[in-house]
Amino acid sequence: MRLFAGKLPAPLLRELLAEAAREAPEVLLGPAIGEDACAIALGGGVLVAATDPITLTGSEVGAHAVWINANDVAVMGVRPRWFLASVLLPEGTVADDVRALLAGIRRALDAVGAVLVGGHSEVTVAVRQPVVVGQMLGFAPDGHFVPTGGLRPGDAVVQVGPVPIEAAAVLEAESPAAAAVEPRLRERARAALDDPGVSVVDPALAAARLGACALHDPTEGGLATGLEELAGASGLALVVDPAAVDWFEPGRALCRAAGADPWGALASGSLLAGFAADAAEPACRGLAGAGFTARVIGRAVAGRGVRTEDGSPLARFERDEVARVLAP
Numbered sequence: 001m002r003l004f005a006g007k008l009p010a011p012l013l014r015e016l017l018a019e020a021a022r023e024a025p026e027v028l029l030g031p032a033i034g035e036d037a038c039a040i041a042l043g044g045g046v047l048v049a050a051t052d053p054i055t056l057t058g059s060e061v062g063a064h065a066v067w068i069n070a071n072d073v074a075v076m077g078v079r080p081r082w083f084l085a086s087v088l089l090p091e092g093t094v095a096d097d098v099r100a101l102l103a104g105i106r107r108a109l110d111a112v113g114a115v116l117v118g119g120h121s122e123v124t125v126a127v128r129q130p131v132v133v134g135q136m137l138g139f140a141p142d143g144h145f146v147p148t149g150g151l152r153p154g155d156a157v158v159q160v161g162p163v164p165i166e167a168a169a170v171l172e173a174e175s176p177a178a179a180a181v182e183p184r185l186r187e188r189a190r191a192a193l194d195d196p197g198v199s200v201v202d203p204a205l206a207a208a209r210l211g212a213c214a215l216h217d218p219t220e221g222g223l224a225t226g227l228e229e230l231a232g233a234s235g236l237a238l239v240v241d242p243a244a245v246d247w248f249e250p251g252r253a254l255c256r257a258a259g260a261d262p263w264g265a266l267a268s269g270s271l272l273a274g275f276a277a278d279a280a281e282p283a284c285r286g287l288a289g290a291g292f293t294a295r296v297i298g299r300a301v302a303g304r305g306v307r308t309e310d311g312s313p314l315a316r317f318e319r320d321e322v323a324r325v326l327a328p
Contacts, residue, residue: 005055006323007220010232034148034229036072036217045141048078052219053133060193061130062087062101066108067199068219068268069136074201075215075271077146077208078138080112085119086133093123093130101130112201149233150214156280157230157238157298158273159246160203160287161196163223164262165269167322168192168251174326177258181250189250196248198269203292207273210283214274218267220320225264227298227306228316230272237303240314244297246270258325264317274300 001012008016010033017031024030028046029039037050050072054064062085070080085105089098098121109116114136151157172178172189181189192198204215214234218226223245231238247262248269255262273294275283280296287294298306306314 004319004323005327006320009318029145029147032149032233034216034233036075036148039076039145041143045139046143046145048073048076048138048140048145049135051133051135053131055131060104061132062104063108063193064198065132065134066105066112066114069134070112070114071200071204071217071268073136073138074204075146075148075217076138077144077205077212077215078140079205080114080136080138080201082117082137083109083114084117084135087119087121088127088131088133089121089123090127090129091123091125097130101132112199146208146212146215147233148214148216148230149235151230151234151236151274151300152213153236153300153302154277155213155274155300156277156296157227157240157300158275158280158284158294159297160207160271160273160292160294161200161269162246162248162293163218163267163270164251164255164265165192165196165248166198166219166267167222167260167262167265168248168254170266170322171254171258171260175254175258178254180257181253185250185253189254192248192250196269200269200271203271203287206287206290206292207271207283210275210286211279212273212275212283216272218270218272220266220323221317222262222264222267222321223270224306224314225317226267226272227314230274231300231304231306234300236300238298238306239301239309240298240306241309244295246293246295255321260321260325261315261317262321263315264321266320266322
């Protein structure tokens with residue numbers, strides 16, 4: 001099987017994780033497809049940890065690494081607190097490039113309320129653009145965390161924040177096709193990492209306080225893959241109303257220009273939250289009152305996979321659409 005840039009195919013990853021699985025009593029939530037972080041019981045609470053590299057773009061790579069890893073901890077309902085980064089730089093990097101990268105890390109850490117506690121940096125022939133592998137840690141003193149796989153039949157699925165924000169920013173910076181998009185939308189895409197932003201830390205923590213039973217951070221593979229992961233982790237099917245989805249119009253326009261399907265394009269900046277059916281609308285109002293857009297887009301039912309209201313299967317993406325259209 002030939003492997004393309006991006007996440008490993010889910011069937012292969014499932015096979016590898018099954019082979020690597022080892023029981024350990026302190027591991028409350030270990031590696032699983034769709035789960036954003038792990039949870040480890042420690043004296044006095046639960047440690048939540050996540051790691052992710054930033055490889056699809058060299059733009060704002062340091063800040064990206066903070067945002068993406070902070071999201072993975074926050075969607076467990078736990079505030080991100082400590083960050084480590086391995087920074088790999090290509091030959092030809094100059095000192096000012098490194099200063100700018102670290103400034104991005106510091107700015108993003110200040111925004112999410114976390115601190116840099118360690119890491120590694122080097123110039124290497126192994127990379128052609130800056131790569132940052134981040135690790136974020138958080139601690140739940142009360143021992144409570146929210147998994148991806150917490151949905152029950154009948155629960156509602158709420159989308160918080162539009163999609164695809166991250167795809168808009170990456171395609172505007174990296175795709176020649178962006179020149180065909182009207183300037184007003186390009187300008188919004190250029191600012192998308194900050195406005196509306198790709199951090200879901202605050203909405204995720206708010207959703208957890210409002211009683212979310214499941215939280216997930218769709219990233220590579222877009223909203224469609226995020227829904228598939230949410231369904232798979234919960235062992236259920238999802239029925240989705242495409243007309244209810246909250247779209248970020250600059251992202252849709254740039255995807256259209258580049259020949260990418262926005263359903264399968266980088267979706268950081270949006271959050272999927274599960275709530276009991278009778279709690280979903282009050283939760284949406286509570287999130288809206290805190291300044292976040294939120295709407296019910298689907299429901300959990302018995303079965304497998306993701307389908308639309310008319311019974312058609314939702315498109316599946318084995319590879320992120322942004323990675324596909326930017327591939328050399």
